[in-house]
Amino acid sequence: MKLKPELRAQVDDKGRLVLPPEIVSRYGLKPGSQIPIDEMANGLSLRTPHLKKIYIEPTNRCNLECRTCIRNVWDEPLGKMSEEVFDRVIEDLHTFSPPPTVSFGGFGEPLFHPNIIGMVTQAKSLGASVELITNGTLLKADLSRELITAGLDRLWISLDGATPESYADVRLGAELPQVVENITRFRNAIYAEIADIGCCDFAPISNTQLGIVFVAMKRNIADLPEVIRLGHRLGAKRFIVTNVLPYTKEMYKEVLYQNAFSYLRSPSLSLPVGMNGFTRETLYQVMHSDTHVIPPVSNLQGSNDRCPFIESGAGVIGWDGSFSPCLPLLHSHTSYIFEFERFSRRWAIGNIAEHSLFDLWNAPEHLAFRERVQTFDFPSCVDCLSCELLENNEEDCYGNDFPTCGGCLWAQGIIQCP
DSSP states (O other): OOOOOOOOEOOOOSSSSOOOHHHHHTTTTTOOOOOOOOTTTTTTOOOOOOOOOEEEEEOOOSOOOTHHHHHOOOOOOBBBOOHHHHHHHHHHHHSSSSOOOOEOSSOGGGSTTTTTTHHHHHTTTTTTTEEEEOOOOOOOHHHHHHHHHTTTTTTEEEEEOOSSSHHHHHSTOOOOHHHHHHHHHHHHOOOOOOEEEEEEEEEEEOOOOOEEEEETTTTTTTGGOOOOOOHHHTTTEEEEEEEEOSHHHHHTTOOOSSOOEEEEEEEEEEEEEEETTTTTHHHHHHHHHSSOOOOOEEEGGSSSOOOOOHHHTEEEEEEEEEEEGGGGSOOOOEEEEEEEEEOOOOOOOOEETTTTTTHHHHHHHHHHHHHHHTTTOOOOOOHOOSSSSGSSSSSSSTBBBBOOOHHHHHHTTSSOOO
């Protein structure tokens, strides 16, 4: 196996750290850029202020009514991104070099948008890596070919069961055999059948990859090993397992995590779990499958109190053009931390129709928020569960005002997004 060449920074004669040109270019660093540095147990960690990933919500509408969906508890207007708003997004993304990864998702079904192919095509024209997450029910043959032709780099499929019964129990209104057939057609569209002297060889005609996202809960966790095996048969290269975020009282009874958290992570499988009786046998099977995993790591090694959105240089644009720093702040909603109800108010820094993406990314209030989250000076509300300030994200006992992040399950590694 050919290893990637090691990149090395140098210390000049004035004691300044000089980064390799490849790193400077890759992260869009400019002269005068300030790069926060964290002291870790085994070295230093540098954080870049560059926009590296932009989540775009084409629509917050969906063709399904899943048990796990945020739409079960919100009172938000529904709609789809207009051509004018998306054109503005693409225009503004030209000002970022290198272009950030574009991920179509949010809290709706992207394939429900009538111009999703055009959106993928325009995003890919930037030279960006482009991803999309879907429930797979609308992934018909023509649409599969068009997504691949448009240059989609990775398609994430939400797959929460390995049998028709367990799948339909979560994804209300969907049928697993149809979804598997759709994924199979998509996989086949990645390959070209070439006739050669009476036989056929299969050669990939696209670099598009498949990934599987599994929302784990008590009612479906036993299906995880078979979902991984099914994913491998369908050609999936990456797997993400996330705990369910309970938006209703019914769903909080389904959670698998406890107050102490561990999680598994590898290049092919990313798995957050709470080690308990519901997960032990399932994890044993996963650990002994063909999917490479690494042993659980303690939450004391930095898996929690780290916002995955801020740390990865991400931003989010809603269907209406509103810009938020993360997916949890994109829409107002109610959820549960164990049996405690919590209301999270959305925070839009501004709207792309009124401000450029560059200005929104560098807005003083956004910069201040990112700095606050990177230091993560918030109380551990998830462990404490003892005061009324947990009921919303308006303020906390450390004196932080809106929006507060001490009760965010993403920051604890419990909830994951592609």
